[in-house]
Amino acid sequence: MQSVIHLITSYLPFFWSGTLLTIAFSLSGVVFGTILGLGICFGKMLNNKYLRFPFICYITFFRGTPLFVQILLVHFGLVPLILGQSNGIVAGIVALSLNEAAYIAEVFRAGIQSIDGGQTEAARSLGMSQRQAMRYIVLPQAVRRVLPPMGNEFISLIKDSSLVSAIAAPELTYWAQAMGAQYSIVWTPYLTISFIYLILTLTMSFFVSFLERRMATK
Amino acid sequence: MMIEVDNLKKSFGTNEVLKNINLSVEKQEVVVVIGPSGSGKSTLLRCINLLETTTSGHIRIEGVDITDKKADINKIREDVGMVFQQFNLFPHMTVLDNIMLAPIKVKKVPKARAEEKARELLGKVGLADKAGAYPDSLSGGQKQRIAIARALAMEPKMMLFDEPTSALDPEMVGEVLDVMKQLAKDGMTMVVVTHEMGFAREVGDRVIFMDGGYIVEENEPNELFSHPHEQRTISFLSKVL
Ligand SMILES: Nc1ncnc2c1ncn2[C@@H]1O[C@H](COP(=O)(O)OP(=O)(O)O)[C@@H](O)[C@H]1O
Ligand SMILES: [Mg+2]
Numbered sequence: 001m002q003s004v005i006h007l008i009t010s011y012l013p014f015f016w017s018g019t020l021l022t023i024a025f026s027l028s029g030v031v032f033g034t035i036l037g038l039g040i041c042f043g044k045m046l047n048n049k050y051l052r053f054p055f056i057c058y059i060t061f062f063r064g065t066p067l068f069v070q071i072l073l074v075h076f077g078l079v080p081l082i083l084g085q086s087n088g089i090v091a092g093i094v095a096l097s098l099n100e101a102a103y104i105a106e107v108f109r110a111g112i113q114s115i116d117g118g119q120t121e122a123a124r125s126l127g128m129s130q131r132q133a134m135r136y137i138v139l140p141q142a143v144r145r146v147l148p149p150m151g152n153e154f155i156s157l158i159k160d161s162s163l164v165s166a167i168a169a170p171e172l173t174y175w176a177q178a179m180g181a182q183y184s185i186v187w188t189p190y191l192t193i194s195f196i197y198l199i200l201t202l203t204m205s206f207f208v209s210f211l212e213r214r215m216a217t218k
Numbered sequence: 219m220m221i222e223v224d225n226l227k228k229s230f231g232t233n234e235v236l237k238n239i240n241l242s243v244e245k246q247e248v249v250v251v252i253g254p255s256g257s258g259k260s261t262l263l264r265c266i267n268l269l270e271t272t273t274s275g276h277i278r279i280e281g282v283d284i285t286d287k288k289a290d291i292n293k294i295r296e297d298v299g300m301v302f303q304q305f306n307l308f309p310h311m312t313v314l315d316n317i318m319l320a321p322i323k324v325k326k327v328p329k330a331r332a333e334e335k336a337r338e339l340l341g342k343v344g345l346a347d348k349a350g351a352y353p354d355s356l357s358g359g360q361k362q363r364i365a366i367a368r369a370l371a372m373e374p375k376m377m378l379f380d381e382p383t384s385a386l387d388p389e390m391v392g393e394v395l396d397v398m399k400q401l402a403k404d405g406m407t408m409v410v411v412t413h414e415m416g417f418a419r420e421v422g423d424r425v426i427f428m429d430g431g432y433i434v435e436e437n438e439p440n441e442l443f444s445h446p447h448e449q450r451t452i453s454f455l456s457k458v459l
Binding site for chain 1: 267269292293295296298299300302304306307308309310319320323324325365368369372
């Protein structure tokens with residue numbers, strides 16, 4: 001037992017920086033994924049079917065292929081193409097955000113379409129433009145409705161960020177693998193990071209239900 | 219002429235729902251539209267408010283052809299208020315905000331002025347104490363009165379009502395009809411789809427009977443109810459009167 005604690009203590013700085021990086025990956029995925037996802041959502045709802053098509057392709061690709069493959073594509077393909085060299089952290093953020101955006105877009109679209117058509121009609125009959133009806137009437141109601149599924153997406157994102165350890169981005173799972181290799185052990189490193197992941201995902205779900213409660217009372 | 223409908227046709231796919239409708243409504247006139255379910259009453263109102271695109275024919279509001287592609291739809295809609303069977307209040311806003319939103323965002327009325335007007339309208343529909351309430355906490359009758367106040371806040375020149383009391387419990391029908399009667403007395407031009415024959419008799423200047431996408435018969439209320447000419451009118455009235 002003492003040696004286990006000793007081992008963990010010696011790796012604590014790495015787990016700490018790994019946790020920070022995991023949080024950074026997740027937060028950027030949440031922020032960029034939401035912004036991009038909203039754009040893609042509106043793109044997919046365009047009336048013109050030719051304009052809509054690229055957005056449908058985007059969503060289909062990112063939801064229909066493994067995230068791991070997307071990470072490899074971004075790391076070995078996209079990032080070197082743009083930056084001239086590979087960079088695990090940039091590739092991780094880009095891949096997670098692109099992937100998250102596709103899921104957020106679908107969550108948002110379902111939320112917007114779940115709002116009764118009578119709401120838009122009432123807004124339009126009062127002289128509001130399509131855009132005003134969306135902004136003041138539909139979106140505020142949709143946001144409340146998509147909060148729970150968004151929360152689930154964000155929790156998945158925290159867990160999925162472990163995949164970027166494969167491209168040498170030094171987040172939690174990366175350090176667990178390093179520790180396991182250094183001491184030839186299995187249980188200690190992986191159970192430790194499991195515990196840390198649990199703290200992160202539980203914090204996220206508490207935060208989301210807090211938001212839900214706050215919006216419900218408004 | 220406030221509203222003129224010329225040879226209006228409307229199809230959904232191959233289903234022709236309005237077949238050659240001709241109708242005109244004068245300023246301050248109250249026209250009541252009756253007819254069996256599915257006869258096209260809602261579709262007619264929705265065409266007048268451009269919630270549906272027309273298939274052929276013309277609709278003029280105060281002489282302006284709104285079926286013209288170049289017509290400014292939003293501007294026209296400001297002048298035409300609509301009240302729906304299902305109220306369609308905005309559930310995420312207080313009653314006051316429901317009423318103030320469109321004047322502020324569409325007409326750019328200053329907030330203080332919009333609030334003053336909204337409170338005045340709330341008084342008019344007898345719900346001055348509900349300004350801060352959310353729609354979910356109101357009864358059906360209260361919701362519909364708020365919806366009327368909300369439409370009036372845009373100071374429309376005419377109001378369209380699509381079965382405003384059909385979703386209400388019987389004991390709440392009266393309070394909504396009273397607001398509508400007052401509105402008619404104040405000189406509002408109104409087109410009202412309803413099954414309330416008492417209302418049609420009392421405030422209607424003219425009653426229009428629709429069936430199968432046609433206007434079958436129209437006349438002043440007492441004439442139409444006591445001496446209907448068409449067989450279809452007779453059989454409909456025998457069921458509802
Ligand atoms: N959006 C729509 N799409 C297809 N058919 C419709 C639509 N709206 C109405 N209809 C059809 O048009 C006919 C007339 O409907 P409606 O105008 O609602 O009648 P009413 O209000 O007199 O009951 C019905 O047969 C209905 O099924
Ligand atoms: Mg109807």
